[in-house]
Amino acid sequence: MPAYLDHAATTPLSAEALAALTRELARTGNPSSLHGSGRRARRTVEDARETIAAAAGAHPSEVIFTSGGTESDNLAVKGLYWARRAEDPARRRILCSAVEHHAVLDTVEWLERHEGAEVTWLPVDGEGVVDLPFLEAELARDPAGVALVTVMWANNEVGTIQPVHRVVELAHAAGVPVHSDAVQAFGSLPVHFRDSGLDAMSISGHKIGGPVGVGALLLGRAVKLTPVQHGGGQERDVRSGTLDTASIAAFAAAAAGVTANPADEAARIAALRDRLVEGVLERIPEAVLRGAPGAGRLPGNAHFTFPGCEGDSLLFLLDLAGVESSTGSACTAGVPRPSHVLLAMGLDEETARGAQRFTLGHASTDADVDALLAALPDAYARARQAGMAGHESSIQTAGTIARQVPGSR
Amino acid sequence: MSGGVDSAVAAARAVEAGHDVVGVHLALSRMPGTLRTGSRGCCTIEDSRDAWRACDVLGIPYYVWDFSERFKEDVVQDFIDEYAAGRTPNPCMRCNERIKFAALLEKAIALGFDAVCTGHYAKVIEDADGNRELHRAADWAKDQSYVLGVLTHEQLKHSMFPLADTPSKAEVRAEAERRGLSVANKPDSHDICFIPDGDTAGWLAEKIEMTRGDIVDETGAKVGEHPGANAFTVGQRRGLKLGTPAADGKPRFVLEIRPKENKVVVGPQALLAIDEIRGIKVSWAGLPIREVETGEEFDCYAQVRAHGDPVPAAARMETAGDSAGQLVVRLADPLRGVAPGQTVVLYQGSRVLGQATIDAARSLQRAVL
Numbered sequence: 001m002p003a004y005l006d007h008a009a010t011t012p013l014s015a016e017a018l019a020a021l022t023r024e025l026a027r028t029g030n031p032s033s034l035h036g037s038g039r040r041a042r043r044t045v046e047d048a049r050e051t052i053a054a055a056a057g058a059h060p061s062e063v064i065f066t067s068g069g070t071e072s073d074n075l076a077v078k079g080l081y082w083a084r085r086a087e088d089p090a091r092r093r094i095l096c097s098a099v100e101h102h103a104v105l106d107t108v109e110w111l112e113r114h115e116g117a118e119v120t121w122l123p124v125d126g127e128g129v130v131d132l133p134f135l136e137a138e139l140a141r142d143p144a145g146v147a148l149v150t151v152m153w154a155n156n157e158v159g160t161i162q163p164v165h166r167v168v169e170l171a172h173a174a175g176v177p178v179h180s181d182a183v184q185a186f187g188s189l190p191v192h193f194r195d196s197g198l199d200a201m202s203i204s205g206h207k208i209g210g211p212v213g214v215g216a217l218l219l220g221r222a223v224k225l226t227p228v229q230h231g232g233g234q235e236r237d238v239r240s241g242t243l244d245t246a247s248i249a250a251f252a253a254a255a256a257g258v259t260a261n262p263a264d265e266a267a268r269i270a271a272l273r274d275r276l277v278e279g280v281l282e283r284i285p286e287a288v289l290r291g292a293p294g295a296g297r298l299p300g301n302a303h304f305t306f307p308g309c310e311g312d313s314l315l316f317l318l319d320l321a322g323v324e325s326s327t328g329s330a331c332t333a334g335v336p337r338p339s340h341v342l343l344a345m346g347l348d349e350e351t352a353r354g355a356q357r358f359t360l361g362h363a364s365t366d367a368d369v370d371a372l373l374a375a376l377p378d379a380y381a382r383a384r385q386a387g388m389a390g391h392e393s394s395i396q397t398a399g400t401i402a403r404q405v406p407g408s409r
Numbered sequence: 410m411s412g413g414v415d416s417a418v419a420a421a422r423a424v425e426a427g428h429d430v431v432g433v434h435l436a437l438s439r440m441p442g443t444l445r446t447g448s449r450g451c452c453t454i455e456d457s458r459d460a461w462r463a464c465d466v467l468g469i470p471y472y473v474w475d476f477s478e479r480f481k482e483d484v485v486q487d488f489i490d491e492y493a494a495g496r497t498p499n500p501c502m503r504c505n506e507r508i509k510f511a512a513l514l515e516k517a518i519a520l521g522f523d524a525v526c527t528g529h530y531a532k533v534i535e536d537a538d539g540n541r542e543l544h545r546a547a548d549w550a551k552d553q554s555y556v557l558g559v560l561t562h563e564q565l566k567h568s569m570f571p572l573a574d575t576p577s578k579a580e581v582r583a584e585a586e587r588r589g590l591s592v593a594n595k596p597d598s599h600d601i602c603f604i605p606d607g608d609t610a611g612w613l614a615e616k617i618e619m620t621r622g623d624i625v626d627e628t629g630a631k632v633g634e635h636p637g638a639n640a641f642t643v644g645q646r647r648g649l650k651l652g653t654p655a656a657d658g659k660p661r662f663v664l665e666i667r668p669k670e671n672k673v674v675v676g677p678q679a680l681l682a683i684d685e686i687r688g689i690k691v692s693w694a695g696l697p698i699r700e701v702e703t704g705e706e707f708d709c710y711a712q713v714r715a716h717g718d719p720v721p722a723a724a725r726m727e728t729a730g731d732s733a734g735q736l737v738v739r740l741a742d743p744l745r746g747v748a749p750g751q752t753v754v755l756y757q758g759s760r761v762l763g764q765a766t767i768d769a770a771r772s773l774q775r776a777v778l
Contacts (some may be wrong), residue, residue: 311518316472317430320521336475337439386519396563397511398692398764 002322003371005206007300007361008184009158009326013250014209014362020253024246031243032234037185041245055255056203057192058218062102064235065248068215069183072202073103075217075228075239076179077132077150078150080200081111082226084177091147095138095176097122097130098344101156103202104181105340108150122151126219127292128160128345136170140403143174150178153185153201157328157341157357158291159301168197177223183207183215187258188266188298188361193218200225207249210254214247216299258362269360270299272369276358277302279373284380290342290355300360303328305347311355317382318356321375328357354387410434410463410471412456413590414585415528415572417463417770421588422571423526424467430526432471435513437480437602459592466589474516476508479734483507485603489616492639495668496750499556499715502602506559514567523773524567529553532573532759533565543563543694543761547574547743555715558754558764560693610648624651627664627680627775638671643745643770651675662746664775676775684742684773686711688736688753688765691726698762701726710756711738713747713767719756720744736765743772 004012011056013021029041053060066072077094084091096108098121111117120138125130130151139146149171154161164180171178177199185191187208192345193201200223204215219225219238231240280287280302287304291297307313311327318325329339338352358372410416410432423430457473459534464471484503486670491498530546531554541659543565546552560568578597585593600607619637625631633651635641645663653679655661662681665674693701700707704726710719721741728734739752747770755762 178674297655312472312474313516316470317520319470336436336473383522386516395511395567396561398559398561399689 002319002324003368004363005323005325005358005360005368005372007364008357008359010206010212011361012207012363013211014254014257016253017147017205017210017250021246021250024249027245029245031245032232041243044245044249048248051252052203052216052255055252055259056186056201056216056218057194057196059194059221061221061236062193062218064210064217064219064239065243066215066217066239067213067244068206068228069101069181069202070103072183072204072217073101073179073181074107074216075225076200076202076219077104077107077148078089078111078228079238080148080177080179080223081115081117081226083116083224086226087224090145092116093118093120093142095120095122095149095171097124097151097162098339099128099130099157099160100150100152101153101181104150104152112367117147118145119202124160124344124375126160126346127296128155128290128341129161129292130167132163132166134171135167139170139174139176143176146171146174146176148177151180153180153182153191154189154298155291155341156184156343157339157355158303159184159297160291160380161185161296161298164196164198167317172197184298184301187255188269188300190262199223204245205251205254208254208258209246210251214244214251216251265362266299269362269364270359272338272364272366273302275366276369276372277388278367280304280376283373283377287380290345290347290395300364302358302360304356304358305342305351306354306356306380307351309354309380309387311353311384313383314354314356314379317379318372318375321371321379323372323375325372326357326359328349329356340367344404410460411528411598412459412463412592412595412600413528414582414590414595415530415578416460417467417590418581418585418588418591419526419528419569419571420469421467421590422567424469426571428665430469431522432460432467432469433498433513434460434473435480435508435519436469436473436475437477437484437508437778439475439477440483443529443594448455457573459595463590463592466591474513476512479512480504480508480603483512488601488603489613490748492613493617493668494750495638495641495666497748498750499752501556501715502559502752505556510560510564510568513729514564518567524569524571526571527667528572529557529570530571530572530575531557531761533570535570541695541775544573545756545759545761546570546572548577551575553580553715554756554761555712555752555754558694558752558761559692560694561692565695592687602714613640620671622672622673624675625675626655626661627674632661632675635673638666638673641666641673643748649675664772666748672709678745680775682772683745683747683770684740684743685741686713686736686738686747686753686767687769687771688738689733689768691763691765693763694761698757701763703715704728708757709762711740711744712754712756713744715750717744722755724755735768738765 029037031042031045049060049063053063094117111121132157151162168178179200180198183204186203189234193263199220201218206212287306290303338349342352432586461471484500486500530551534542545554558750582593604612617639622632623631624635641663661675664676706723706725711722712719722738724738726734751767752764754764
């Protein structure tokens with residue numbers, strides 16, 4: 001079994017979620033149908049809604065089920081923008097942190113390109129914390145022109161927790177609604193939707209031991225939102241589409257699990273994380289922990305830059321040694337690019353290329369940390385060597401031969 | 410792994426032979442196209458996904474390595490510079506020399522790998538002393554030893570070509586099908602990978618400043634005008650748009666490009682026949698044969714393009730003063746359309762001896778004129 005240190009990407013399905021999922025998958029019934037099968041499915045969905053509402057500190061009517069974090073972010077950002085602009089065409093500004101997940105970042109950029117949005121990127125400091133005075137000044141500059149503010153609860157790459165409560169205070173003082181992507185925070189931090197004052201908040205199932213393909217947008221009862229997806233009018237007419245009873249039940253089972261003893265579990269994971277961070281810095285003193293220290297970051301997040309090596313090489317070598325990690329920034333089949341989060345934090349491209357993220361979660365144990373600490377020194381040494389390669393070739397090629405003086409051929 | 414069938418089958422065979430194999434796709438552009446267009450078989454995200462899919466089927470890891478900066482500098486810019494200087498480069502060869510079997514190989518070795526394994530149709534043979542030789546593939550019709558002729562002994566020591574003994578490409582496709590590789594029927598790539606639409610002249614016109622100039626015949630008489638000498642290639646017949654017909658009424662071909670004078674020289678096909686080649690930037694694929702060291706002339710076959718027929722020749726290394734060695738190749742059968750910048754690869758039987766970049770091509774007939 002490899003040591004799985006990539007819980008920020010996805011988590012193993014919890015036993016409770018698996019049981020709920022398989023139980024419900026075996027049953028028939030559309031929650032919108034009025035007959036017995038439909039009523040039974042509806043009951044399951046509404047039970048789940050109450051569970052998730054309780055876990056997230058919201059009223060059940062504030063839970064809009066979606067297909068996951070990306071959809072929730074799209075729905076919130078586009079929906080708020082359109083609804084606010086419809087009320088007043090002058091509201092075209094979006095204030096968005098520079099370290100958002102691509103689900104928010106690219107949605108905002110899309111609105112800028114296609115829907116006339118004017119975007120102001122909120123800068124962050126060296127630890128990745130959003131600049132509140134900057135936000136305050138931007139709000140004060142033209143409060144009537146701002147459609148929404150979106151700032152994530154905790155960063156998916158470097159784990160930095162944002163001052164969401166302060167963001168809400170400032171925005172609300174200016175009469176502007178706030179969305180927060182809490183996909184990474186929910187389940188690891190005490191996230192309470194109502195106490196936060198947020199107008200909209202995205203959460204996801206598979207980051208907390210639930211299945212992939214289900215999530216929710218928590219949406220304040222008074223908040224107006226223009227739907228992105230049209231159809232049968234489910235979910236307050238905000239998100240049409242047949243409800244996925246099985247996934248929703250499993251999502252709720254996972255949410256109930258992670259919020260049963262939140263403080264204990266967070267303390268357990270944070271202790272593991274601290275041992276991981278200390279162990280890495282002890283073995284590789286030149287490694288730099290990125291993001292906020294201690295209580296300022298997600299309990300399960302450890303993110304480093306390793307000088308002189310490419311994150312890709314390190315990932316590959318660790319994978320070979322049975323340790324599963326991430327460079328932190330998403331890259332599908334394209335070309336690996338340095339993380340926008342690290343660049344926003346002021347790192348140069350070369351430093352940012354040496355990023356490696358280790359994330360712990362409900363399935364993590366001491367053995368996972370041990371496996372990383374055992375494999376890392378060799379992997380780092382090799383990755384550094386490979387990082388040096390390719391600048392000036394040491395392999396004899398036709399070109400290097402031609403440059404040599406005759407007689408030495 | 411380009412995403413094509415050859416590299417997928419090569420990887421499959423390496424896995425089957427018991428090696429620890431990791432699939433690597435070279436990112437040669439920071440802005441890859443999303444889907445394949447035309448006959449290209451590499452460099453789009455779709456091709457990257459095809460390679461990824463093949464790796465998943467084979468059960469091996471897959472990584473994209475970004476060599477776009479090196480590629481831009483060592484291959485694309487070199488291609489532009491060579492054309493700008495009136496020469497005709499071979500970018501695939503340059504890529505093999507400097508990227509696939511140099512930058513990539515070096516990174517691989519640093520990461521703990523022993524060799525780069527590709528889907529090239531060529532063969533590496535090891536003699537009793539462990540010295541490596543490069544040979545043509547079993548299927549001469551698909552043979553790609555020409556574009557690998559630039560590999561040095563050290564590069565050959567870290568190269569594997571599992572398709573060497575495959576009787577035909579059809580066999581490779583059938584094998585891919587059998588192995589459940591979805592790329593089995595993917596079309597071959599032909600064009601230069603960084604020129605998406607295959608319009609080399611149009612692509613170059615955007616990169617090189619073109620100045621109108623004269624087209625002259627072999628006697629120096631002006632017979633037309635050109636939009637820019639660099640867009641022409643020796644041996645080219647089409648697109649000359651000559652106003653004055655040739656005296657004999659026969660088609661005329663580009664004989665020579667003179668970048669300094671911005672002139673294109675045209676003439677009858679007979680004058681394209683080249684009898685002697687002088688090559689620079691010489692390298693030997695493996696250990697050089699004895700005559701190379703002694704400076705004696707040796708019999709061999711010379712090939713000047715990837716799919717051109719080899720012709721019998723006699724070659725000799727010339728080292729004068731403190732300049733680097735030059736390779737002089739006398740062709741027994743004259744070759745047509747030999748342009749400076751092209752590579753001449755020398756063979757003995759199936760063995761690749763080495764290569765040189767053509768610096769000058771001499772036509773005895775033209776010299777007589």
